Amino acid sequence: MAYKSLFSVLTDPALIPGLLDQSTTLARKYDAHVEALCLGVDRTQTGYYYAGANALVLQETLTRAHEEADHLEAEASRILGAQDVRWGTDSGVAQLADIGRHVAAHARFSDLVILPQPYGEDRSAELEPVLEAALFEGRVPVLVQPKDNAVLLSPKSVLVAWNESPECLAAVRAALPFLREAEAVRVVVIDPPTHGPNRSDPGGLLSQYLARQGVRVEIDVLSKTLPRVAEVILRHAVDTKSDMVVMGAYGHSRFREAILGGATRDMLEMCPLPVLMAH
Incomplete structure (x- = not known):
């Protein structure tokens, strides 16, 4: 594609x-x-x-x-x-x-x-x-361009914020042209579930899917050590020198995020990198 x-x-x-x-x-x-x-x-x-x-x-x-x-x-x-x-x-x-x-x-x-x-x-x-x-x-x-108008061409390092949601999987599929070209793709899982079929291998099925697409993948499992999920994602993106973030958009309702906040709105407000989102 x-x-x-x-x-x-x-x-x-x-x-x-x-x-x-x-x-x-x-x-x-x-x-x-x-x-x-x-x-x-x-x-x-x-x-x-x-x-x-x-x-x-x-x-x-x-x-x-x-x-x-x-x-x-x-x-x-x-x-x-x-x-x-x-x-x-x-x-x-x-x-x-x-x-x-x-x-x-x-x-x-x-x-x-x-x-x-x-x-x-x-x-x-x-x-x-x-x-x-x-x-x-x-x-x-949607590819959201940051405020400094940085032009994205071929990102070398991409961070995928993964939470097993349909929205996130849609974003990953949409980002495949970028992911295949990247030298490193980090699938970031924050506080993985302690119950369920993927508890022992968080992000494993996604990394398998991406590997079959020719994508070089690493999985980073992180704890939510900051008040907001977006802050954890952004700090890790800076630490790993990522050029782009891929994530699902509005896993919660837009109204809920507008009132209570959420990862989507926080990323749209704070992220200094290009973000590819899908719902």
């Missing part, structure tokens, strides 16, 4: 160069097609204005969103047109509350979605629903 269709959603002009640099780098490597959806976001919410509000105010927000979409598409076309890759763009306008439907309709026909880290001081509100739409409605793996 190789990535033949790469997709990205552009809503912020400041993030366009980094996202398209990553997309075109992988496109050249895998002889893939790059598709960019340029979305102008209407951030007004239904019911926000009182009844009888001036229609000109509502029209102004819509006009501004269309102008944003046109600007994003022009900039994306300029950058992609200078690259030796196959590419295409589409543009549109979406309300913040309805953005997921537009993203999913495009994302589900791609092999890999490339998106920015959604949380941080300079990150706008639509980045989170865009990422979740790709994962949940689009059912496509």
Whole structure:
């Protein structure tokens, strides 16, 4: 398997160069097609204005969103047109509350979605629903680019955060093109279960599966010595000089993670490395 269709959603002009640099780098490597959806976001919410509000105010927000979409598409076309890759763009306008439907309709026909880290001081509100739409409605793996815009090409060392969940297995399968090329893949198991069929060999079946795919695998069993699982993963990634993290996304509900926290949200907030996620 190789990535033949790469997709990205552009809503912020400041993030366009980094996202398209990553997309075109992988496109050249895998002889893939790059598709960019340029979305102008209407951030007004239904019911926000009182009844009888001036229609000109509502029209102004819509006009501004269309102008944003046109600007994003022009900039994306300029950058992609200078690259030796196959590419295409589409543009549109979406309300913040309805953005997921537009993203999913495009994302589900791609092999890999490339998106920015959604949380941080300079990150706008639509980045989170865009990422979740790709994962949940689009059912496509997402490569999350860190804030320093580091471009991932051929990671030498990959950390797989393994917890035996379907989400994690989906991420591993989606990451196979990267895993096969890596010099070292570390399957990290944190506090393995003391009961069940895999208690005596945590990560053993996954390492067997990956070995048959031509992947060089090591298993690291760790204890949760820090308050959050993500902190343990990140510390081990730094200690092992990993270039990339592969993990399942939202094993718990999005609502639970938004309120109580969870490994997915923590990684999206803190990870300085590219993260490949799948649900």
